[in-house]
Amino acid sequence: MAQRDIAIIGGGxxxxxxxxxxxxxxxxVTVYEQMPTVGRKFLLAGKSGLNITHxxxxxxxxxxxxxxxPKLQQALEDFTPDDIRAWAAxxxxxxxxxxSGRVFPTAMKASPLLRAWLRRLETQGVRIKxxxxxxxxxxxxxxxxxxxxxxxxxxxxxxLALGGASWPRxxxxxxxxxxxxxxxISVSPLKPANCGFDVAWSEPFRQRxxxxxxxxxxxxxxxxxxxxxxxxxxxxxxxxLVYAHSAALRDQLEQEGHAALILDLAPGRDAxxxxxxxxxxxxxxxxxxxxxxxxxxDGVKAAVIRETHRQANMLxxxxxxxxxxxxxxxxxxxxxxxxxxxxxxxxxWSELTGDYMLKTSPGLFVAGEMVDWEAPTGGYLLTACLxxxxxxxxxxxxxxxxR
Numbered sequence: 004m005a006q007r008d009i010a011i012i013g014g015g016x017x018x019x020x021x022x023x024x025x026x027x028x029x030x031x032v033t034v035y036e037q038m039p040t041v042g043r044k045f046l047l048a049g050k051s052g053l054n055i056t057h058x059x060x061x062x063x064x065x066x067x068x069x070x071x072x073p074k075l076q077q078a079l080e081d082f083t084p085d086d087i088r089a090w091a092a093x094x095x096x097x098x099x100x101x102x103s104g105r106v107f108p109t110a111m112k113a114s115p116l117l118r119a120w121l122r123r124l125e126t127q128g129v130r131i132k133x134x135x136x137x138x139x140x141x142x143x144x145x146x147x148x149x150x151x152x153x154x155x156x157x158x159x160x161x162x163l164a165l166g167g168a169s170w171p172r173x174x175x176x177x178x179x180x181x182x183x184x185x186x187x188i189s190v191s192p193l194k195p196a197n198c199g200f201d202v203a204w205s206e207p208f209r210q211r212x213x214x215x216x217x218x219x220x221x222x223x224x225x226x227x228x229x230x231x232x233x234x235x236x237x238x239x240x241x242x243x244l245v246y247a248h249s250a251a252l253r254d255q256l257e258q259e260g261h262a263a264l265i266l267d268l269a270p271g272r273d274a275x276x277x278x279x280x281x282x283x284x285x286x287x288x289x290x291x292x293x294x295x296x297x298x299x300x301d302g303v304k305a306a307v308i309r310e311t312h313r314q315a316n317m318l319x320x321x322x323x324x325x326x327x328x329x330x331x332x333x334x335x336x337x338x339x340x341x342x343x344x345x346x347x348x349x350x351x352w353s354e355l356t357g358d359y360m361l362k363t364s365p366g367l368f369v370a371g372e373m374v375d376w377e378a379p380t381g382g383y384l385l386t387a388c389l390x391x392x393x394x395x396x397x398x399x400x401x402x403x404x405x406r
Contacts, residue, residue, distance in 0.1 A: 007403060010145060010158035012137050014041030016385060017371030018164035020392030026127035028400050034129060035147060037136035042117045043173040053113040055091060056084040056382040058100045067383045071376035074352050075387055082390040094119040105381055139182040160366040160399050167346030167372035168193040189351040195343035196377040198249050199241030201335040208310045213237045215303040221267040226251035230270055246380050253337045263331035268304050277324035290316035298327055345384050347377040358398025370395040
């Protein structure tokens with residue numbers, strides 16, 4: 004078995020996890036990465052505190068992947084969030100649970116974990132070849148562009164872990180979709196996930212409030228109702244609360260041509276109480292004072308009301324209370340996929356076996372964001388990528404055992 008040579012194409016979390024599992028099993032493993040170093044997106048994601056997984060009940064955790072949840076269930080069961088915390092601890096990275104239930108390294112950085120991981124892989128004999136860009140298939144193997152020119156490698160099995168199309172400057176540029184399409188492999192178009200949206204802000208509003216956080220609000224879409232905060236951007240809206248709704252809003256825009264994020268600017272008070280408090284205000288007072296004294300709303304929240312409903316100052320207390328509780332923010336389009344935290348779309352599940360081998364290409368496996376699934380932020384993305392890399396690696400091992 005030690006003579007079996009495995010090519011891991013892509014040096015992100017899914018690829019590196021597969022390399023670790025296969026090297027532990029005694030295979031000869033080479034990781035090919037087009038960038039100068041591996042794990043670049045992993046490092047950027049951890050620049051302000053790596054959200055490695057989530058502590059919520061596993062049954063709920065496993066349902067966070069939408070329509071793909073059943074397809075990912077087994078991989079997640081085989082490498083649970085608790086297993087990920089234990090794996091990180093084995094690399095010298097202790098973790099803690101934040102107030103939101105998200106799990107972070109105590110050091111709040113990705114770099115110590117990645118350095119320790121790479122040291123382990125080196126000790127296991129994993130070879131990492133950087134600046135090797137995958138060009139596609141050769142009749143007998145895989146072609147790569149390298150600083151020394153084009154080469155061809157002939158592994159006994161291979162795993163593609165090339166990522167989606169978000170943050171292409173870090174390596175995930177989605178160019179593999181054209182290569183696979185030429186092999187008649189079904190690939191759903193890559194789309195932005197966990198993304199911001201364009202809004203038709205007026206220029207005065209944009210100049211005054213771009214970069215301002217909108218805190219302590221709730222937002223509703225077909226995805227449900229969530230509480231948190233978001234940020235006004237030059238182009239529209241972005242931030243964690245928006246990302247929680249982004250898949251539903253993106254799909255609604257695509258299917259219906261229009262969508263709005265519905266805001267509750269005063270989630271601590273119901274509409275009837277707001278109406279009473281607003282009715283008590285002096286009708287001769289300015290609109291700003293009535294909002295501030297009657298609803299506790301000022302600053303950017305008050306500006307959003309005026310921006311999206313220009314006649315709000317003319318509304319009755321009941322109508323204004325209703326607007327405050329259900330303020331629609333009409334959306335134009337998602338922000339470009341290059342700006343998104345992650346991407347949706349990818350290789351159709353129907354093309355894969357249960358352990359992520361391409362049905363039409365025996366010995367060729369895929370893992371991570373190349374496959375057609377998506378998840379919200381909160382540790383779900385990274386957990387699924389690690390779990391898929393592990394499952395694909397075990398699939399490679401099983402494939403050799405069956406031959």
